[in-house]
Amino acid sequence: MPQPILVNVTEEIVRGLVKFLLFGPEYQTFCHCEKCEMNILADVLNKLPSNYVSNEKTRSEVYKKLNTPIYINIVNKEIIRSIYNVGKNPGHTSLE
């Protein structure tokens, strides 16, 4: 029997997209520290419905179901909004 897991598929998708956007050419001027990255992740994940799964089979099914241009577009919009929010209030001084 396969090992049970507990994964939020939304989180997996968001983590990848946050990295991609934050380290992309458009957001070079924003802080890239781990603190800000986690801040953005928490903010976005609080806005989007979670999609928890408990096994690999459902995980890949849900991943396929979510990985559509429409959904990715919604997620990207939330991430960009959060990048700007966190950029305005980084939660640390520029010296930290």
Ligand SMILES: [Zn+2]
């Ligand atoms: Zn930072």
